[in-house]
Amino acid sequence: QVQLVESGGGLVQAGGSLRLSCAASGRTFSSYAMGWFRQAPGKEREFVAAISWSGGNTYYADSVKGRFTISRDNAKNTVYLQMNSLKPEDTAVYYCAARYEAGRYVSSLGGEYDYWGQGTQVTVSS
Numbered sequence: 001q002v003q004l005v006e007s008g009g010g011l012v013q014a015g016g017s018l019r020l021s022c023a024a025s026g027r028t029f030s031s032y033a034m035g036w037f038r039q040a041p042g043k044e045r046e047f048v049a050a051i052s053w054s055g056g057n058t059y060y061a062d063s064v065k066g067r068f069t070i071s072r073d074n075a076k077n078t079v080y081l082q083m084n085s086l087k088p089e090d091t092a093v094y095y096c097a098a099r100y101e102a103g104r105y106v107s108s109l110g111g112e113y114d115y116w117g118q119g120t121q122v123t124v125s126s
Contacts, residue, residue: 002026002098002115009094009120012086016124020081022096022117029077030054033101036070036081037110038092038122048094049081050106057104064090086124093119 008020022034035050049070050059058070067086072079079096097113107113 002029002032004096004098004115004117006094006096006117006120009122011123011125014086014088014124014126016086017082017084018086018122020083020094020096020120020122022079022081024077024079024098030074031100031102032098033106034070034072034079035097035099035107035110035113036079036094037097038090038094039119040089040092043092045095045110047108047110050108051079052104052106053101054104057106059106059108061108083122086122088124088126091122091124093121095119 003025005023033052036048037045039045047061051070055072067084069082096117098115099113
């Protein structure tokens with residue numbers, strides 16, 4: 001079992017930045033690939049970014065590429081999402097997710113993740 005707790009959400013103006021954190025507890029964090037997803041009101045959940053267990057492989061949705069950066073610190077059992085140049089359309093609840101994966105594979109499919117956090121709200125005002 002892995003427990004995930006997101007933090008760092010809030011209200012920011014367009015063009016601003018936020019850094020989300022996801023703290024993991026339970027099983028060995030370094031055995032898990034991690035992902036960030038988001039869900040806006042009235043919309044389906046969508047993939048944002050993912051990172052392999054070692055941090056050596058990352059993958060981004062086209063909508064955030066060049067603006068968001070995913071990283072992880074296995075010593076702190078934490079994954080981060082640095083969000084720059086935020087836009088109103090980035091407004092959503094952001095969720096982190098964990099997927100047991102010993103290789104370099106990273107997934108954009110929510111159904112392939114085993115554990116989910118409760119989410120943190122990000123609101124970008126225009």
